[in-house]
Amino acid sequence: MEKNLDHLTSEEVETLMQRYYAGESVSKLTKEYGISVRSSDLYKLFPPEAFANYICEYCDEPLVINRPSKTMKNLPKYERDLYCPVCGHKPFQTHCNCENCQEEERNLQMERLQQIEEVYSKPQTPVDFASLSFENKVFLGAICRALLKENLYEIAPFSNSEVILTPTDILRKKLYSSLIHNQVIAVSPQSTLDAFDIDSEDFPNTFYIYRVTYFLNLIFPANKKDLFTEILDPSYYCTENADEAVILWKEIAVAECIEYLQYQLDKVNFEFTPGEKTYKTFDIILNDFSVSQIYGIIWRAVADASKLYLEKGISKKHAANSVIGACERYAERAKINGWDLTQYNRIKDLPQSELSLFYFNRVLGIGEMGFRVPPTIV
Numbered sequence: 001m002e003k004n005l006d007h008l009t010s011e012e013v014e015t016l017m018q019r020y021y022a023g024e025s026v027s028k029l030t031k032e033y034g035i036s037v038r039s040s041d042l043y044k045l046f047p048p049e050a051f052a053n054y055i056c057e058y059c060d061e062p063l064v065i066n067r068p069s070k071t072m073k074n075l076p077k078y079e080r081d082l083y084c085p086v087c088g089h090k091p092f093q094t095h096c097n098c099e100n101c102q103e104e105e106r107n108l109q110m111e112r113l114q115q116i117e118e119v120y121s122k123p124q125t126p127v128d129f130a131s132l133s134f135e136n137k138v139f140l141g142a143i144c145r146a147l148l149k150e151n152l153y154e155i156a157p158f159s160n161s162e163v164i165l166t167p168t169d170i171l172r173k174k175l176y177s178s179l180i181h182n183q184v185i186a187v188s189p190q191s192t193l194d195a196f197d198i199d200s201e202d203f204p205n206t207f208y209i210y211r212v213t214y215f216l217n218l219i220f221p222a223n224k225k226d227l228f229t230e231i232l233d234p235s236y237y238c239t240e241n242a243d244e245a246v247i248l249w250k251e252i253a254v255a256e257c258i259e260y261l262q263y264q265l266d267k268v269n270f271e272f273t274p275g276e277k278t279y280k281t282f283d284i285i286l287n288d289f290s291v292s293q294i295y296g297i298i299w300r301a302v303a304d305a306s307k308l309y310l311e312k313g314i315s316k317k318h319a320a321n322s323v324i325g326a327c328e329r330y331a332e333r334a335k336i337n338g339w340d341l342t343q344y345n346r347i348k349d350l351p352q353s354e355l356s357l358f359y360f361n362r363v364l365g366i367g368e369m370g371f372r373v374p375p376t377i378v
């Protein structure tokens with residue numbers, strides 16, 4: 001007794017198949033042909049059916065479909081079941097995983113990496129750190145502090161880094177855009193493929209700003225370390241950039257207020273997208289109060305809105321929108337009456353961002369004052 005059909009001639013196999021599909025007893029057939037197989041598995045030993053009008057693009061062989069069991073013999077056949085008997089290629093499947101397709105995919109990847117290498121290896125004019133604006137120096141310091149690689153040259157991708165670079169996404173986008181636009185950082189030709197949109201017609205010219213690796217496009221002095229000391233532990237803050245410094249302090253402070261507002265609103269399930277008015281409101285309140293005091297103002301306003309929503313039945317949207325106005329009015333009253341507002345602490349769920357830490361500790365050297373004092377010239 002054989003476990004396959006190798007002992008039969010092709011004519012015998014053909015006859016066996018005809019008799020099987022005609023409905024003859026399978027146990028009788030297996031006995032007669034000397035095959036040792038479970039009756040229900042006999043059809044699996046049959047050679048697949050070849051379709052001469054479908055040819056494997058790699059092997060030039062006709063594609064085949066496995067034989068059905070006799071109960072399935074009248075069902076329609078589908079192109080997706082066609083495969084190459086030599087390499088296993090399945091041209092009608094969305095993602096064929098045969099050796100040839102894998103090889104083709106690898107070649108395509110190599111080609112794409114070469115394109116990236118080509119486009120991003122073009123020489124760029126490096127910029128002088130000393131010529132950067134105050135803000136860009138700070139942005140660069142923050143990003144280097146958080147994501148500079150050991151080689152003191154490349155900036156690791158922000159994606160998957162778990163770094164808290166800025167209090168808000170909007171400020172992070174501004175930081176990156178500003179550094180890219182001023183060519184302080186440039187896309188590294190060593191960036192990984194997933195940092196680019198491979199389906200884009202413009203490939204590889206469009207890239208995901210948080211997924212690419214950057215390199216520092218700076219003029220490096222003979223002693224590279226000196227430049228990094230100035231970037232990471234700077235001494236460039238002076239009275240000449242005092243005005244820019246307050247503006248940046250305020251920008252970080254507004255972002256920290258918005259971050260806290262968003263956090264408190266999320267906790268009570270109020271949906272809210274901060275717009276121009278929200279920014280402007282915090283910008284004004286920060287003339288008189290510190291972020292730590294505004295934390296208190298926000299906390300109270302959200303608690304009141306939540307109470308209104310629960311007790312008076314106003315809509316969630318209305319309640320959320322009332323928060324900013326409440327913050328504004330409360331801050332006005334506190335100012336006019338000279339109230340000494342409570343200082344709130346930072347909270348565990350909102351760790352201080354790298355930008356904030358770097359700016360207050362390293363650039364201005366004022367530490368916690370950045371949080372506890374309204375933005376002012378130091």
Ligand SMILES: [Zn+2]
Pocket residue numbers: 056057058059060061084085086087088089
């Ligand atoms: Zn093939």
Ligand SMILES: [Zn+2]
Pocket residue numbers: 088089090091096097098099100101102
């Ligand atoms: Zn394939």
